[in-house]
């Protein structure tokens with residue numbers, strides 16, 4: 001049990017006398033409610049061994065609630081000197097103030113990266129939206145640039161920390177909380193992937209943020225359940241509706257892309273078939289019909305359809 005180990009560490013430190021430096025993490029570990037201490041105790045021994053071997057822990061930070069609470073939790077167990085924070089910037093399509101929010105809630109330098117093409121450029125060039133099954137957006141916009149940045153940092157023993165949680169989807173519940181990345185373990189590099197808050201519930205995520213004396217990004221106050229891309233191809237109807245109301249310019253851009261590509265952003269469902277963003281949200285984008293230009297689908301009463309559409313049960317990124 002980690003609690004026992006912690007007590008041993010504290011005891012052994014006293015053998016070095018008053019001059020022995022007391023790691024910051026020792027003080028952090030003793031605070032917190034019981035549910036948090038239970039998660040402390042569940043941190044895999046492999047992680048503690050990797051920490052003791054000097055591994056660098058890379059926190060993937062999207063600016064969302066899961067990243068924010070994961071960072072606070074990782075700091076309970078890993079010395080600050082062994083933590084780095086990376087954010088994949090999503091130009092044009094992420095919520096206002098994401099980067100500033102991350103910087104105001106971390107004590108580390110924020111390493112940023114971005115893909116060569118933006119999501120909107122990708123859609124324009126391909127003439128279609130990314131699909132949930134392929135998720136080119138996740139690999140091109142996030143995973144690829146972040147992994148490239150980590151490799152460029154040059155560390156040889158790496159623990160890549162990501163904020164996925166089992167509660168989010170059945171696919172996510174099947175993910176291994178800790179595994180070796182064979183794909184990235186090459187050229188003398190040992191690369192592990194750790195999901196520090198995999199078993200956490202959403203209420204614990206928000207509690208951790210509050211215990212850290214912080215607030216989540218302002219979009220949560222508006223009712224969003226997730227952050228990331230403002231208009232995610234797998235977002236719920238509620239999130240898309242809130243996003244449309246608070247980001248009218250970007251919303252209009254997505255609706256225009258649906259019209260120009262002849263595609264819809266969301267996957268068709270068995271129950272509702274193909275629906276445009278306007279049909280799902282019931283929020284008009286304010287695009288005037290032009291002679292000779294037809295919308296992809298004849299718009300039924302958007303408000304009626306919006307009331308019928310249920311949450312999409314899909315995995316997020």
Ligand code: SF4
Nearest residue numbers: 137228229232233317
């Ligand atoms: S948040 Fe959604 S749209 Fe954005 S990269 Fe992830 S899956 Fe794609």
